[in-house]
Each structure stands twice: as structure tokens, then as C-alpha cells.
Amino acid sequence: MVGDLTNGPRPGAGFAPLSMPELPEVETTRRGLAPAVVGRRIAAVSIYDRRLRWPVPRALERNLAGRAIDALDRRSKYLLFRLGGDTLIVHLGMTGSLRRYPAAPRRSPHDHVDVLLDDGSTLRYHDPRRFGAILWVAGDAAGHPLLASLGPEPFDPHFDAESLYRETRGRRQSIKQALMGNHLVVGVGNIYASESLFRAGIRPTRAAGRLTRRDAAALVDTVRSTLADAIARGGTTLRDYVDSRGEPGTFQFDCAVYDREGLPCPRCATAVRAVRQGGRSTYFCPRCQR
DNA sequence: CTTTGCACCTGTTGGC
């Protein structure tokens, strides 16, 4: 906070829109954008920086100009803009944001792409770490390599206790890493993996194959309830996440264990512990989670 | 096949 007065970004520019999205943040962005963009036509595209996980396609402007946006869908953490039968895929990576402005705002560092719509509004893609992606797919993107091998959506009936139990048999990988693998279920990133496992009373380090049927059933429920609660709160803002209007989420205030090492478990008051799994921080209550 | 670790990047933070 104090730092804002000394080395904060240019005064007046205020907040630099960064974001690090798990599914709730992507869904919040989708819900914020959809009413304003669906039915609109793309008037122009400006590309300022093609460097993302993969280079922004050279043909993007030619592909998009004049096209109408028929729908804005989400698959896992990918946003899917439907244009006729074709698809624009947008992934926000760790620090990407997609914001809508009524009129084109001033450029700032790390702005990559502007999409000008026929009502004069601008969609701006901004991504400092450049882990995100913007891809063009001729046709429905369901068969695209990035989407083809994804597991079920968390709210899809196909994600259920029986299949989770079956899919984890024989797996030695920790349940936390398995949950984040986008194969058992999609959209559960580092924050919500810890939170879902806390709610289910399962220790993150337990081998996935050691889940009982009861555990699997509990985990399906808590993955859903955790994600639903986070969506209802507009996502989690730990540092900089903002939605399509620049508003932060508030789920961080509901986190039971994430980023709370040493603080009391909200259920039993035992100190929350932190460990590292696959290079990522994991948080859990050593008493409530076995 | 499963699992692990690295790689891609910039920006912020905390410890010395």
C-alpha cells in the first residue's frame, strides 16, 4: 500500500489490469463480457505485441474483421469466441486479462491486442508474463489438440463420484496434483485445489489411488461448491486479478487454508501448514485433513 | 502408459 505512493504505476493510470485466472476468474470474465459482445460485429483489430505462449496469428485481423460474435463460451480455462462456424480461442495464462472499455483507453505496457467492436467499445488483451494465448481455429474448436484431451467440466454430470473413483485407481500421484492435471476434471488450479481438498477433509499429499468412494463423492461435491462460491464472489484477487470491468474478486476472504500458513484452521483452529508439490504451494489443516 | 521436472516470462516481495 505504501509502495503505491512511491513506485506505483503512473498516477492516473491507476490500476494495471493483471489477472491470474483459475476457472472462476475465467468464468467471471466470460459472464462480464458476454452481454456486451455477443451480437456485436468486429470493426477492426490492432496487434501491438504478438509474443505470447505462441505467436498471435498473422492472419488474425483478416480472420476477424467484419465477423459477428455469435456466442462466448468457456471450455476449461479457455474462452471461446464463436464467429460463424469458426472459433477464436483466448487463454489468460497466469497474468492475462481481457477487459472491455467503452472507448479505447490509452495504451500501457504489456497490451497485446485490441479488438474494436461496431459500437465503439474495445476489448483489450493484456498479459505481462505472456503465458496466455490467442489462437484462431477454422471450425469448431472441440477437436483442437489443446481441447481434445481435457477432462469433464466440474459442473458436468459426467464428473461424478463413480468416475472419479474409477479414474484414480492405481494412481500414485498425489490427489492434489492429479486434481490439477485437467484430466480428472478441468478448471481446478492451485488455489481451489487446496480449498476443495480442505472442504473434503482429504490431505493433498495422499495418493489419488488411496481415495475411498466416500472421499471421491465428497471431493466431487466440494470441487463444485468451492468453484461455485468463488464464481459468486467474482473470483479470487490475491494480488491483481480484475474482471472485464476492472473489478477485483473477493473469494480470498473466504479461503480457509490457501495462503494462510500458520493461521488457525477455521474449523479446528490448528495451525495451517504449507508444503510444496510439483513446485507449487499447497496448504492444508493437518488435523481436519487425513 | 504415468509421473516428474523444466520451460516459458515479468513483477513483487522478503530477507539480508
Place this chain on the structure above:
DNA sequence: TGCCAACAGGTGCAAA
């Protein structure tokens, strides 16, 4: 105050 290592919400990919 300054410097530097560690870390940050994702995930594709090579290698074991």
C-alpha cells in the same frame, strides 16, 4: 536503502 533469491493464480513438453 539496495540487492538478490524466491515466488506468483498455468500448462505444454521432454524425459525418466
